Amino acid sequence: xxxxxxxxxxxxxxxxxxxxxxxxxxxxxxxxxxxxxxxxxxxxxxxxxxxxxxxxxxxxxxxxxxxxxxxxxxxxxxxxxxxxxxxxxxxxxxxxxxxxxxxxxxxxxxxxxxxxxxxxxxxxxxxxxxxxxxxxxxxxxxxxxxxxxxxxxxxxxxxxxxxxxxxxxxxxxxxxxxxxxxxxxxxxxxxxxxxxxxxxxxxxxxxxxxxxxxxxxxxxxxxxxxxxxxxxxxxxxxxxxxxxxxxxxxxxxxxxxxxxxxxxxxxxxxxxxxxxxxxxxxxxxxxxxxxxxxxxxxxxxxxxxxxxxxxxxxxxxxxxxxxxxxxxxxxxxxxxxxxxxxxxxxxxxxxxxxxxxxxxxxxxxxxxxxxxxxxxxxxxxxxxxxxxxxxxxxxxxxxxxxxxxxxxxxxxxxxxxxxxxxxxxxxxxxxxxxxxxxxxxxxxxxxxxxxxxxxxxxxxxxxxxxxxxxxxxxxxxxxxxxxxxxxxxxxxxxxxxxxxxxxxxxxxxxxxxxxxxxxxxxxxxxxxxxxxxxxxxxxxxxxxxxxxxxxxxxxxxxxxxxxxxxxxxxxxxxxxxxxxxxxxxxxxxxxxxxxxxxxxxxxxxxxxxxxxxxxxxxxxxxxxxxxxxxxxxxxxxxxxxxxxxxxxxxxxxxxxxxxxxxxxxxxxxxxxxxxxxxxxxxxxxxxxxxxxxxxxxxxxxxxxxxxxxxxxxxxxxxxxxxxxxxxxxxxxxxxxxxxxxxxx
Ligand code: MN
Numbered sequence: 217x218x219x220x221x222x223x224x225x226x227x228x229x230x231x232x233x234x235x236x237x238x239x240x241x242x243x244x245x246x247x248x249x250x251x252x253x254x255x256x257x258x259x260x261x262x263x264x265x266x267x268x269x270x271x272x273x274x275x276x277x278x279x280x281x282x283x284x285x286x287x288x289x290x291x292x293x294x295x296x297x298x299x300x301x302x303x304x305x306x307x308x309x310x311x312x313x314x315x316x317x318x319x320x321x322x323x324x325x326x327x328x329x330x331x332x333x334x335x336x337x338x339x340x341x342x343x344x345x346x347x348x349x350x351x352x353x354x355x356x357x358x359x360x361x362x363x364x365x366x367x368x369x370x371x372x373x374x375x376x377x378x379x380x381x382x383x384x385x386x387x388x389x390x391x392x393x394x395x396x397x398x399x400x401x402x403x404x405x406x407x408x409x410x411x412x413x414x415x416x417x418x419x420x421x422x423x424x425x426x427x428x429x430x431x432x433x434x435x436x437x438x439x440x441x442x443x444x445x446x447x448x449x450x451x452x453x454x455x456x457x458x459x460x461x462x463x464x465x466x467x468x469x470x471x472x473x474x475x476x477x478x479x480x481x482x483x484x485x486x487x488x489x490x491x492x493x494x495x496x497x498x499x500x501x502x503x504x505x506x507x508x509x510x511x512x513x514x515x516x517x518x519x520x521x522x523x524x525x526x527x528x529x530x531x532x533x534x535x536x537x538x539x540x541x542x543x544x545x546x547x548x549x550x551x552x553x554x555x556x557x558x559x560x561x562x563x564x565x566x567x568x569x570x571x572x573x574x575x576x577x578x579x580x581x582x583x584x585x586x587x588x589x590x591x592x593x594x595x596x597x598x599x600x601x602x603x604x605x606x607x608x609x610x611x612x613x614x615x616x617x618x619x620x621x622x623x624x625x626x627x628x629x630x631x632x633x634x635x636x637x638x639x640x641x642x643x644x645x646x647x648x649x650x651x652x653x654x655x656x657x658x659x660x661x662x663x664x665x666x667x668x669x670x671x672x673x674x675x676x677x678x679x680x681x682x683x684x685x686x687x688x689x690x691x692x693x694x695x696x697x698x699x700x701x702x703x704x705x706x707x708x709x710x711x712x713x714x715x716x717x718x719x720x721x722x723x724x725x726x727x728x729x730x731x732x733x734x735x736x737x738x739x740x741x742x743x744x745x746x747x748x749x750x751x752x753x754x755x756x757x758x759x760x761x762x763x764x765x766x767x768x769x770x771x772x773x774x775x776x777x778x779x780x781x782x783x784x785x786x787x788x789x790x791x792x793x794x795x796x797x798x799x800x801x802x803x804x805x806x807x808x809x810x811x812x813x814x815x816x817x818x819x820x821x822x823x824x825x826x827x828x829x830x831x832x833x834x835x836x837x838x839x840x841x842x843x844x845x846x847x848x849x850x851x852x853x854x855x856x857x858x859x860x861x862x863x864x865x866x867x868x869x870x871x872x873x874x875x876x877x878x879x880x881x882x883x884x885x886x887x888x889x890x891x892x893x894x895x896x897x898x899x900x901x902x903x904x905x906x907x908x909x910x911x912x913x914x915x916x917x918x919x920x921x922x923x924x925x926x927x928x929x930x931x932x933x934x935x936x937x938x939x940x941x942x943x944x945x946x947x948x949x950x951x952x953x954x955x956x957x958x959x960x
Contacts, residue, residue, distance in 0.1 A: 220251055220266045227270055231277050231286065239283060246290040246309060253298035260369035268362060269293060275358040279553055285351050288316035292355055295321045319352030320359065322659060339385055339616055342608030342658060353389065357398060360386045364405040379409035394522045394554025403461035411464075418464045421474050422457060429536060433457075433481060436532055440483065440500070447499055449492055455483045455538075479529055479539035486548050490515060493542045497526050500540050504530035507537060515547070523551055609660045617662075620682045622655050626673075629664045630686035637686065638673060638693055639666040653680055672697070695752040702751025709750050713761035724764060730771070737767045781914060812881060815839055815847050816872040822846025823873075829854035829959035830885035834936025839873035840866075849873055854959055882911060882932035885939060886958035892951040893925035900949050901927055908945050910938075928958070 217225075224247050231238050250269050257265035273289040287309055294300045295317055306314035326342070364382055367375050383406040390399035408415045426432075433455035441453050458480060466477050474480065485496050493515060500506075510529035518524045525543040532538055543551065605621050609628065619627050625643030629636045642665035643650055656662060673690045681687055695702065711721050725731055725743070738760045740746040749755040812833060813823045823839075829851040831837050836852040850857035862870060891897055898917040905912050914930040933939045939957075946955045 218264075220264050220270070223267055223270045224251075227274050227277065230274060234277055234280055235283075242309070243283065243286055243290070246287040246313075249300075249308065250290050250294055253294050253300050255298075257297065259366070261366055265293075265297070268366075271362045271365075272355065272358045275361055276355065279354065279358070281351065281354060284310070284312050284316060285355060288313050288320070288351070289355050289358065291317050292320045292359060293324075296324050316349065316352055316355065319349060320355050323352065323356045324359075326659060340388055342616055350393070353393065357386060357390055357393075357395070357402075361398060361402060361405075364402060367405070367409060375409045379406040382406045383410060390554075394550060395552075396523070396554070397552045400459040400461070404459055407461045407464060414464060414468065415460065418460055418467065418474075422460070422463065422480075425474060425480070426457065429534075432532070432534070432536060436481075436483065436538070440485065440503070443499055443503055444485070444496060447495070449487060449496060449499070451485050451487045451492070451496065453483060453485050455481060458482050458539075479537070481536070481538035483538060483540045484548070485540060485542045486545055487542065489544055493526050493544065496542045497528060500528060500530060500542075504532055506530050510539075515543075522554065523547075525551060607656050608658050609656050609662050612661060612663045619656065623682045624653055624655060624680055625650065625662060625664065626652050626677050626681040627683040627686045628656065628662045630681070630689045631683065632664070634689040634692065636664055636666060637689055639668065639670040640664050640673075641667045641670050652677070695748075695754075698752075699748055703744055703747040704751070706747035706749065706751030706757070709757040710747060710760060713757040714764070716758075717761050717765040719761070719765060719768065724768075733771070734764045734767055737763050812876055812878040812883070813837070813839070813847075813849055814874050814876050816874075824848050825883065826850045826854065826856065826959075828856050830883075830957070832883040832885050832933055832936050832939055833875045833878045834939075837873050837875070839871045841869040841871060847871065847873065851959070856959075878935065880934065882934060884913060884930060884932045887929040887931065887943065887946070888954075888956050888958055889927040889929065889946060889952055890954040891925050891927065891949070892953070893919050893923055894951050897925055897949075897951055898927065901929075901946060901952075904945050904949050905929075905931070905942070908942050910942055 224244075227247075228240060228244065231243060232240065247266075247270070251266045254265040254269075259265055259268055269290045269292055272292060273286050276285050276289045291300075291305060291309070291313065294305065295302065302314045302318050305317055326339075360382060363378065367378060370378065382402050387399050387402040387406065390396075390402060437453050437455045441451075444451050444453070463474070463477060463480065466472050467474065485500075487493055487496060507529040510527070512527040514523060514525050514527065524547040525541045527539060527541055529537055529539045607619050607621050607623055608616055609619065609623075610616060611632065617628060617631050619631060625645070626637065626640070629640045629643070643652065643654075644663040644665065645654060645656065645660050647661075673693055675694075678687050678690050681690070714721055714724070724734055731743070735741065735743065735746060738746060738755065740749060740755075746755070746760065750757045750760060815823065823846055824842075825831055826848045831849055831851045831854075837849050838852050838857050839847040839849050840857070842848050855861065857870075889901065898915065901917075902912070902915060905915075911932040912929065913932060915927065917925055917927045919925050931942070933942065943955045943957075946952060
């Protein structure tokens with residue numbers, strides 16, 4: 217007997233052991249068919265190719281899937297790798313099997329490359345959406361498992377690629393389908409190739425620890441069994457080390473040492489019914505000290521993939537912590553095999569049709585009924601038929617695009633870039649030219665043909681396309697194309713709206729500075745831009761007009777305030793110090809004996825105190841001879857007086873100045889107060905100022921969107937000493953955290 221037949225005999229024995237009523241003749245003929253079609257093909261390991269489908273069928277049999285799945289597993293590479301067709305298989309083994317094989321073939325043909333997370337998510341969705349029958353996914357997962365088990369025969373590059381793909385696509389899908397056991401093996405196998413050093417480090421450390429803990433698992437298992445049987449609980453107890461990848465992830469992602477990982481060991485207690493689960497939990501907590509916050513009731517609140525168990529972590533003898541999972545036999549089946557456990561329950565119901573709508577319903581309900589506590593997990597959880605309204609297609613580069621169901625090449629083109637859509641002249645799907653109306657299917661490779669001389673989209677594209685994105689982009693194109701027209705209509709609409717708010721177009725366009733401010737308010741750079749936006753409906757004329765009205769009102773108010781301030785200033789400055797406001801807002805003081813400033817080497821010159829840093833007597837100061845305004849006095853710490861920033865050609869204009877006796881003259885200066893915003897803040901600041909008997913020229917408070925407030929203060933003080941007193945007083949106002957002088 218050759219190797220192929222030898223391996224097949226083992227399979228047949230296992231199938232009969234699991235299901236004595238199996239139709240062995242049909243399974244054998246599938247084997248013979250696959251064996252003769254794969255013929256002399258060899259695997260990289262040097263074994264006959266047929267060994268692979270037999271191995272996949274063995275895994276399927278371990279999952280106790282139905283016979284069609286076993287037959288399909290044996291044939292799963294026939295369409296891809298031999299000359300047999302869907303029709304051939306349908307004729308010999310029925311259309312169900314042929315559909316399964318074809319489904320697996322489609323998934324095999326999907327090309328993956330490593331992508332960003334979003335792409336991986338799309339790949340997983342596409343994978344699920346393409347397999348109309350959940351058994352197709354299960355066969356594909358088993359196929360991948362066997363390929364991973366025999367990955368050592370592949371090249372380094374291939375090993376890394378396959379391992380990454382398994383980690384990012386296959387293991388998460390196994391997880392979603394609740395197939396923990398398969399998922400763990402896929403993860404451990406992938407890790408060994410993705411990070412061989414890390415994998416072996418963890419392995420070695422684990423070996424050391426388990427040597428130290430020699431006998432721990434067996435002792436603990438016996439100890440628990442003894443106690444539970446004394447309590448009269450029917451149960452099985454299994455102890456084990458957790459799988460390597462889960463430990464690896466905790467060590468590297470959460471940077472914990474092996475000692476810090478609480479659940480290196482996991483014990484499972486499997487019982488008959490749910491009351492027994494809680495009973496066992498009580499016993500365990502009585503025997504060992506539970507670790508706070510580690511108890512989880514997944515029976516009351518199952519995980520989204522259907523997983524149910526009670527979890528708790530306790531500290532065993534010798535201080536070794538371990539996790540205990542308590543569940544019923546049925547929960548155990550679901551935990552290990554997930555969706556596949558479904559077929560196990562159905563054994564003996566041979567005439568039930570499998571893999572049909574009803575099974576889908578079952579999977580959907582199972583996954584849907586789980587109201588998850590972890591929203592992240594819930595979003596990532598996948599329901600097999602949840603993508604009925606989406607279609608997933610590839611770009612020629614292998615990126616996956618998700619589009620609404622029924623999407624056409626037009627949607628695809630605009631989803632890449634509006635320029636692609638606008639210059640599209642044709643489309644290819646899977647290498648063949650198609651019309652623009654052709655609906656795309658999952659897994660299609662779509663290529664858009666563009667031309668620089670394309671005339672742009674046609675109006676009927678808007679009714680052909682399915683996505684709002686494409687529709688909007690086409691609309692956008694038409695907007696742009698008809699710019700002249702839009703400007704004309706926009707202008708007249710805007711003009712009539714302005715009249716409503718009591719403005720004229722002439723009033724707002726008369727002054728170009730004013731116009732700039734107004735346009736900024738509606739986020740437009742130019743008047744034409746504003747008209748065009750109104751013309752195509754991007755901006756409502758009413759809104760634009762009312763915003764401009766608001767802005768005009770605000771500017772008017774500012775103007776009035778400034779006028780009032782000036783009046784205040786002149787009344788304030790009695791005696792010899794005068795502070796007339798110049799058009800630029802600087803404060804001029806004529807040089808008098810007691811004007812406050814002595815300019816080295818210059819007599820009788822005009823002195824102004826610079827507005828940027830508003831020096832007061834006592835501040836170290838420096839002067840700058842301006843053109844026409846006399847000497848401007850800055851604080852020495854003012855950035856505008858920074859010696860490092862002085863222009864070389866102006867060096868000669870900087871002069872030493874010093875304070876003269878200023879008597880009781882008041883000097884204007886500014887403060888900035890930062891505070892946590894609250895009711896009454898401005899009032900308290902004003903009270904503090906009044907208590908200090910400070911002359912306040914202006915106080916404006918602005919609330920910031922982040923809950924803070926800025927208060928700008930203009931005040932008049934005698935000198936630096938008085939100012940410091942004011943600053944100290946203001947710093948004590950509740951909520952204030954910074955009082956600083958403006959500028960400098
Ligand atoms: Mn295969």
